[in-house]
Amino acid sequence: MRDKVKDHCAIFGVISDDIGYSVSKLLYQGLMALQHRGQESTGISILKTGGNIITYKKSGLVSKVLESKVLSQYWGNVGIGHNRYATTGATGYKSTDYMQPFHFKNNEIEFSMAFNGTIANFDEVKKNMDEMGRVFITDTDTEVIAQLIGSIALGSEDWPEVLTLAGRLLDGSYSLILMTSEGDIYAMRDPLGFKPLCIGELKNTKRNIYFVASESCAIDVVGGDLIRDVLPGEIVHLSHQKDIHSEIIIKSNRTALCQFEFVYFARPDSTIDGVxxxxxxxxxxxxxxxxxxxxxxxxxxxxxxxxxxxxxxxxxxxxxxxxxxxxxxxxxxxxxxxxxxxxxxxxxxxxxxxxxxxxxxxxxxxxxxxxxxxxxxxxxxxxxxxxxxxxxxxxxxxxxxxxxxxxxxxxxxxxxxxxxxxxxxxxxxxxxxxxxxxxxxxxxxxxxxxxxxxxxxxxxxxxxxxxxxxxxxxxxxxxxxxxxxxxxxxxxxxxxxx
Ligand code: SF4
Missing domain, CATH: 3.40.50.2020 (Rossmann fold)
Incomplete structure (x- = not known):
């Protein structure tokens, strides 16, 4: 009804060190808490035991898309999810190709990625990729980034190095999470930190679980504790074997957190960059x-x-x-x-x-x-x-x-x-x-x-x-x-x- 500005998307990731435990219910709860950031479609990617990634995405609210029978089929100890806001009438807005997570797979590499933001030098990056012979099925920033990461990953198995190179080629405002077929999650925030992104944990005698979320309210809702915000220009590596590692890949002398997060977009029960x-x-x-x-x-x-x-x-x-x-x-x-x-x-x-x-x-x-x-x-x-x-x-x-x-x-x-x-x-x-x-x-x-x-x-x-x-x-x-x-x-x- 209101002539409001709208944010684009929410991202959420979960990783548990207990391979006998499924994170799909936690993904559901986290995405439910982030529903306000996008209502058009929802999706999850789960790493199944054995290293295969499976992805499910559909138009609609989290409660409609991620029904219990879906959650019981999508079973694994690592997963990421996404809520999408799409401008009505945007090209392909109802096609699953445009929904996220974006599942990238070729003969050598497989990963799934969830992205919130926009790439200002989209045309330039896409043109370079076109010239390299890449074929695109959508006109989304997400696919351009995924193809860019996919092509860099062909020459390196070191994911932080791949993401560092990709980050240097991208100019924009974004937060993204990437799940590899080895069972790691990487969380990355653009060098100016326009979009919020934070990490949390839930530790008990049975298992250690780490979270990454667009907003801290999602970490609260799943019963976790906020560890901290991902810093502008930082890549955080969440591993079920090695805990958390991080590095700042691009340092900037200023940041540019969107003021509208506080005025309108974010849930009041969230804390962003310490506020x-x-x-x-x-x-x-x-x-x-x-x-x-x-x-x-x-x-x-x-x-x-x-x-x-x-x-x-x-x-x-x-x-x-x-x-x-x-x-x-x-x-x-x-x-x-x-x-x-x-x-x-x-x-x-x-x-x-x-x-x-x-x-x-x-x-x-x-x-x-x-x-x-x-x-x-x-x-x-x-x-x-x-x-x-x-x-x-x-x-x-x-x-x-x-x-x-x-x-x-x-x-x-x-x-x-x-x-x-x-x-x-x-x-x-x-x-x-x-x-x-x-x-x-x-x-x-x-x-x-x-x-x-x-x-x-x-x-x-x-x-x-x-x-x-x-x-x-x-x-x-x-x-x-x-x-x-x-x-x-x-x-x-x-x-x-x-
Ligand atoms: S503060 Fe910046 S990022 Fe946020 S809505 Fe305004 S122009 Fe966009």
């Missing part, structure tokens, strides 16, 4: 309240209630209400059984979808000054409808919109499904109205006042500085050089249309 997502969200709400001039207006303050846009606005609203010492109320009821309406095309149909999904609770907001908390404004269309609902159906006196993210002015070229600059309300309005663009967004959404988070407060709330985060969609300055050129091209197109 709790839940606590970061509370602080984001607190900073909005600390800097809100409306709280000095006693007439509004005495009549105000803090309302979240469910579900993503909740943590921010709790932080705001606590800092402002104002009542927090659930002023919008969400119907959890209306699914997938965000893909409904056309403005009129989307409008109906918002009404089906959200209903204002008149008894708590009628006549009130509603301070409405949301995580971000992307296109602005649903924000406008939510505010209209609060005023028309809920009879709110005024709606004061507070946004936990700074204005999103530029697209993401780092693997997030993002609208173009022209579709981003803040990007377009900034080009159209210059310094007055936030006031114009306020008018468009129908809010009585509008305040966005500042980039400075965002960094304080995330407890990270500019050289640790990707802020490109907020600043238009991209950490990857090949991407900066693309962004400048798009900016000039929007300017010429403005």
């Amino acid at each position: 709790s997502v839940a606590e970061a969200r509370l602080r984001l709400g607190e900073y909005l309240a600390k800097n809100d001039p409306i709280l000095m207006n006693s007439e509004i303050r005495d009549n105000a209630v803090v309302v979240p846009v469910p579900d993503s606005g909740r943590s921010f609203a709790v932080g705001y209400a606590k800092e402002a010492k104002l009542p927090y109320v659930e002023g919008l009821m969400k119907n959890r059984y209306v699914h997938r309406t965000f893909i409904i095309p056309g403005q009129a149909k989307r409008k109906i979808a918002v009404k089906e999904k959200l209903n204002p609770i008149k008894s708590v907001i009628s006549g009130k000054d509603v301070i409405l908390l949301d995580d971000s404004i992307v296109r602005g269309t649903t924000t406008q409808q939510i505010i209209a609902l609060l005023k028309d159906k809920g009879e709110a006196k005024q709606v004061h919109l507070r946004i936990s993210s700074p204005p999103i002015i530029s697209p993401c070229y780092m693997g997030i499904d993002f609208p173009t600059k022209n579709e981003l309300i803040a990007g377009r309005f900034q080009e159209l109205y210059g310094e007055d663009y936030i006031e114009e967004i306020r008018k468009k959404t129908g809010a009585d006042t509008l305040i966005y988070q500042t980039i400075e407060c965002l960094m304080k709330a995330l407890q990270k500085n500019q050289s640790e985060l990707c802020l490109a969609c907020l600043t238009g300055i991209y950490p990857l050089k090949s991407v900066q050129k693309l962004a400048e091209m798009e900016k000039s197109i929007v300017k010429s249309r403005a």
Whole structure:
């Protein structure tokens, strides 16, 4: 229903030193915990006793795809899994060739790989592979990486060396895991660390189990303990014989963790690069309240209630209400059984979808000054409808919109499904109205006042500085050089249309 940006995929791997134990149930539980990162398809690869890799993948949610009869057939002590988010309409989106894990096999090499991210120099790498005579069955980054790794592995049996060489040829934002037919798992994070990736363990008297996951919530859910994050530019080797080894293959003088992981993508019960997502969200709400001039207006303050846009606005609203010492109320009821309406095309149909999904609770907001908390404004269309609902159906006196993210002015070229600059309300309005663009967004959404988070407060709330985060969609300055050129091209197109 909401015009939200979407992440691409979750990865999860498990390795046990007990060859009489199957990890498939743990894969299921871990992928269930990571369902929010991708709902289009799910898959697992398991190493069967004897060294054969078997892979099962299908469209649908984890609970539908990985039924108990599948889990009982896919039995082994090492496995990896993947949840995929695909843009609807993307080429081959329903074909299993496009789903992951990607199982690579030729006469000499076999491995399975799960990938989250995007490769900025995809065209260049693919062209080189084409010239080497490689035949591709999809147009995905995943296959390009798998073919690249496969061709390097022909000349070396040393997996860290293979992945190091591949890592040096790839420019992008990614986390990946690779399971070999020898029963090892390698986890790798790009040199700037855009995407989260962490490792955990579960040790008892019967067996030692290691995990690698897109988010720490998956390690919690399977009963494990978080060991640490995989570092940017690091390859971690999980072995059922030799425990954990790691090496940094590419050192960078900065990192670029996606700030949106904290604002929207990640589960609040995850910890990313040492920072709790839940606590970061509370602080984001607190900073909005600390800097809100409306709280000095006693007439509004005495009549105000803090309302979240469910579900993503909740943590921010709790932080705001606590800092402002104002009542927090659930002023919008969400119907959890209306699914997938965000893909409904056309403005009129989307409008109906918002009404089906959200209903204002008149008894708590009628006549009130509603301070409405949301995580971000992307296109602005649903924000406008939510505010209209609060005023028309809920009879709110005024709606004061507070946004936990700074204005999103530029697209993401780092693997997030993002609208173009022209579709981003803040990007377009900034080009159209210059310094007055936030006031114009306020008018468009129908809010009585509008305040966005500042980039400075965002960094304080995330407890990270500019050289640790990707802020490109907020600043238009991209950490990857090949991407900066693309962004400048798009900016000039929007300017010429403005
Ligand atoms: S541009 Fe924005 S959404 Fe994309 S990686 Fe950077 S911070 Fe994340």
